[in-house]
Amino acid sequence: MKNPVMPASGTFGAGREYSEFIDLNCLGALVVKTVTLRPRDGNAPPRLYEVSSGMLNSIGLQNEGIDHFIEHDLPYLRQFDVPIIINIAGNTLEEYAQLCREIKGVEGISGIELNISCPNIKAGGIAFGASSRLAEQVTAAARYNTDLPLIVKLTPNVYNVSKIAQAVVYGGANAVSLINTLVGMSIDTNTFKPHLGNITGGLSGPAIKPVAVRMVWEVAQTVKVPIIGIGGINSTLDAIEFLLAGATAVAIGTANFVNPRVMIEIIDGIESFLRQRNMSDIRQIIGKVKV
Amino acid sequence: MKNPVMPASGTFGAGREYSEFIDLNCLGALVVKTVTLRPRDGNAPPRLYEVSSGMLNSIGLQNEGIDHFIEHDLPYLRQFDVPIIINIAGNTLEEYAQLCREIKGVEGISGIELNISCPNIKAGGIAFGASSRLAEQVTAAARYNTDLPLIVKLTPNVYNVSKIAQAVVYGGANAVSLINTLVGMSIDTNTFKPHLGNITGGLSGPAIKPVAVRMVWEVAQTVKVPIIGIGGINSTLDAIEFLLAGATAVAIGTANFVNPRVMIEIIDGIESFLRQRNMSDIRQIIGKVKV
Amino acid sequence: MFQVNADVIAKEEVIPGVFSLTIVSPVISENAKPGQFVHIACNQGGNFILRRPFSIHRIVPGKAFEILFRVVGRGTEALSRVKVYDILDVIGPLGNGFKYSERITSALLVAGGLGLAPLLYLAEELTNEQVKFYPMLGAQTKTKLLRYIDFKRIGKKTYVATDDGSSGHNGTVADLLNRTIHYIRPEIIYACGPEPMLRKVAQTADEFGVKCQVSLETKMACGVGVCLGCACVTRQGYKMVCKDGPVFDARDIIWDKEEIEPTLLGGYRCETAKVSDPG
Amino acid sequence: MFQVNADVIAKEEVIPGVFSLTIVSPVISENAKPGQFVHIACNQGGNFILRRPFSIHRIVPGKAFEILFRVVGRGTEALSRVKVYDILDVIGPLGNGFKYSERITSALLVAGGLGLAPLLYLAEELTNEQVKFYPMLGAQTKTKLLRYIDFKRIGKKTYVATDDGSSGHNGTVADLLNRTIHYIRPEIIYACGPEPMLRKVAQTADEFGVKCQVSLETKMACGVGVCLGCACVTRQGYKMVCKDGPVFDARDIIWDKEEIEPTLLGGYRCETAKVSDPG
């Protein structure tokens, strides 16, 4: 990886649209929107609602399925000199396993991120991420079916995120990413209807940053694998906060919508941050919070 | 209760200071800062840090203990024509029980709120609120030692808040209040030190409102007892959102610091909201979200 | 699509609560088409972070573009406080615009309220293409009837409806359309306005066998087709208003929630919701 | 303490990045004492919600008060954009001010940077009480030396220290104090400024047996003693800067974290942290 900055799954599609705004080759890695075994249409609209310092979404993993991804998105992505991480989700253990098998031998994928934390689907998703037993099992199922580096994306909607992190490491994860969204809800006081068609949705953006930093820090105390820090990162200093807490890399979500150039600004920003402090190596800040 | 609006514990002291800004007799109830068996000094400073649309605090339940409360605060509070709810926390089951016994027969207390959700203390606190077994036990222990209405205050730092709500109702709770703060952390990128002396703290304010509304709605689907909705309420429409989600009353926390008159504004605001819609009874909106 | 830091060079409060801003951006104005929109960061440093979409209302060719907006919430409120010489972060032009060609014999442009914003730009382009068109403008009341002169100057005949009858037809613009379509007999209708109005316009067009394109509104996050948040329901499944629209063939839109196919209910496509959701 | 919606009637950018605002409030100005502060909602509608505390810098008796502040972050940045005739939501006067009486024979007012803000108000009151006092002002450089004239006009002799030596003593104000205290021999020192400076001032005062009051700064939420968030560590345990301070007797403050009693570590009082935390 050229640098520790990548998009968070679901906020960058498969790169096409934002390639008009930034040079994808500059990214540390490119994490694509969650891919499932078969196409999913996603949830009924409205799917978005803006709240204080954040947004709720209930997209529902809309995507065209793994075959379409391999045929149509991957060839596009292979043009770029950037590690491609495919994010996958299934309704069952077997689906995660099968997705890993489908990816086997496919050229141009550098890693797999298991989404066991989507709050917007009815089966699977977050349920896998909220139980250490299931989280370990799903990781092991994927591990058994792939040789690629395996990242497991954790949900913040739990009491003890370290325990889940520990479990997925036992299951064979090479890294963990956190956090996915917090489950939230908002109600229209005019119509008395929820603002989202799916009633509840995932809260992202600056509002969740303190929760995310705390969880990264907790997990960094517990597991030895690299951590990708996610949640409300909007600026260089936000990213630095996650690195200090123990993240090896960061992923940027909602902020891409606000400013498509934000990842490039953060990549440059981290460099200047280090330079200003005469640091030559990002490891001089990773996990270096003085507690 | 004259109206469904009260302060959230810890954001109104024992009423003295804000009595200079508003008439305490106008409140629906008055919830005091958590009282413990013996005096607590609280956590090392800094104890506050402001984040996007919210704040982190790590006060650590600083208070002068139950004897001091009964001798010094209660006589002051008894002057007012407003139900006083005492919020209590202990390190052990037995301490909760003993606190209830200490309160027995004491004049001027209309209800007890069990704080089993404080994220800022090392023993007890949130640990009781994160396990349905412990939550039920602590509620039962209190229930056994008091005839007063018992409210249990729940933590949002769990996967399944309804399960905990159910457990405390089994344990004998007459009502539940939610949410307490989400655990968060923030790091100073200049000094590399956490912004709070206690490293982590509780996130409150508008940032947490969507999580709170969702949890109130979930709990309202599960238990029949009244719910006090708390979390990021800043305005009349915020309060209405909680009522629509199923709260019978609301408690206002951080917003008091921003505007000491906010509860009075919300009390009046709810009235006009109903009047404008030709509604005569607040029950016409409680739980009336159209899902 | 481009992201630019663009100067505001003119601002006008057209009527109370409705503002126009003229924003300098050669790339956006050169590449724009009627019906496309721009996505503007309105509220930097505020507690609301997402951009807000606005139709391109007029073009100063090769130089600048104009938006026309009503203050309805925080984003538009913040935007109304922008001053001349302030710089705005704008992404655009976005979406697919209206489809038209010089071969159209006659077009009807139906605007409800601020829905006229993209239609004036369209009208100017139709004029360039020498297409005959009729503007039909609806507003609550006469004083809220915006850009009437501009449409009148270039349109064949301008129809007007006001809810209070203070000008033109006494009633809604959808209503006026319904009463007049049989003698205007346009080849195509271009409509923009609130959803209930568009729905009625679409129905009328359908009844009379007239082609109809509508410009839809939804909440947007990215505005460029990435987040999949701005879905609307069409006969071809969910489409993104920002990328596949905002202009759609009216016949493709499913206006009634009840008509939504069970496959569009959150599970895998080609399964009923039941089967896909064992949980 | 009062909550008022108060008009701003004057604004000045004293030096780049430092502003003064004069705010009309008879109740606050009538009830204020030197060393007290006001708590101002700076950022309505922004993503930062808490009020910000500012010392009362001067009083227009019975009518208005003035604050003087440096832009250091979002709150002060927002406040710097306030315009004359804007209305501010202000709570005040808050806290306990400096303790003084007409019996004091001579006082030394030691200001570090913006720490002069409350000391000018104190100086004016000391003048009213006919107490002899010496201002001692520290700044980075001559141009950042604020209110020099005002202090000079009413003070007995005004001492100055600049970090770059561009005016007065070449060094910090704490340093200057250390060199001069033996011949100024004040009965009492009133000090306000950054914590490292206050700490040195307190130490010097202690060494020379001079009484010393310091005005402390912490982050605040409520500002009125409710939230218990603004704790500082004193020999009497945690005290609230907003309610018990911001002015404290320097000898009561525990400047070194290492000195904190083990009982002040989050458990019940009168137990060691260990015992109170079986978890």
Ligand SMILES: Cc1cc2nc3c(=O)[nH]c(=O)nc-3n(C[C@H](O)[C@H](O)[C@H](O)COP(=O)(O)OP(=O)(O)OC[C@H]3O[C@@H](n4cnc5c(N)ncnc54)[C@H](O)[C@@H]3O)c2cc1C
């Ligand atoms: C493609 C596209 C083009 C658009 N073009 C224009 C345009 O040219 N001119 C223009 O004025 N607007 C236009 N809009 C609508 C505009 O984007 C919204 O009015 C704006 O986003 C509202 O932001 P806000 O923060 O002010 O309101 P919010 O805070 O988001 O909403 C405040 C309140 O207003 C309501 N509201 C939101 N949108 C609308 C609306 N469109 N009409 C009435 N009430 C609404 C909300 O439900 C809420 O109650 C367009 C929208 C889209 C999708």
Ligand SMILES: Cc1cc2nc3c(=O)[nH]c(=O)nc-3n(C[C@H](O)[C@H](O)[C@H](O)COP(=O)(O)OP(=O)(O)OC[C@H]3O[C@@H](n4cnc5c(N)ncnc54)[C@H](O)[C@@H]3O)c2cc1C
């Ligand atoms: C009782 C009291 C009286 C005060 N009186 C005055 C006064 O008269 N004039 C005045 O200018 N300030 C005064 N202050 C300090 C003032 O309250 C803060 O500068 C202000 O709250 C900063 O708010 P912000 O949102 O701009 O900065 P924040 O966003 O809160 O902080 C931005 C950055 O500035 C740093 N910072 C915060 N406070 C200070 C500070 N005091 N000095 C230097 N850096 C800081 C932060 O650590 C952070 O890095 C007083 C504080 C207290 C407690």
Ligand SMILES: Cc1cc2nc3c(=O)[nH]c(=O)nc-3n(C[C@H](O)[C@H](O)[C@H](O)COP(=O)(O)O)c2cc1C
């Ligand atoms: C619109 C939207 C869509 C998302 N879709 C996915 C997804 O498909 N898969 C996934 O693992 N996470 C998804 N996420 C979660 C993000 O990857 C990220 O974990 C979360 O938004 C927190 O980061 P942020 O605050 O920077 O946005 C989505 C988030 C948003 C806002």
Ligand SMILES: Cc1cc2nc3c(=O)[nH]c(=O)nc-3n(C[C@H](O)[C@H](O)[C@H](O)COP(=O)(O)O)c2cc1C
């Ligand atoms: C400074 C502060 C102190 C608090 N102290 C307590 C407390 O002593 N006991 C308690 O049960 N909750 C306490 N809380 C939590 C609040 O009662 C409330 O649950 C939480 O702040 C969410 O509401 P809000 O977003 O309206 O502030 C405290 C919150 C804050 C901000």
Ligand code: FES
């Ligand atoms: S707004 Fe993101 S896809 Fe349309």
Ligand code: FES
């Ligand atoms: S700021 Fe709340 S107690 Fe001091």
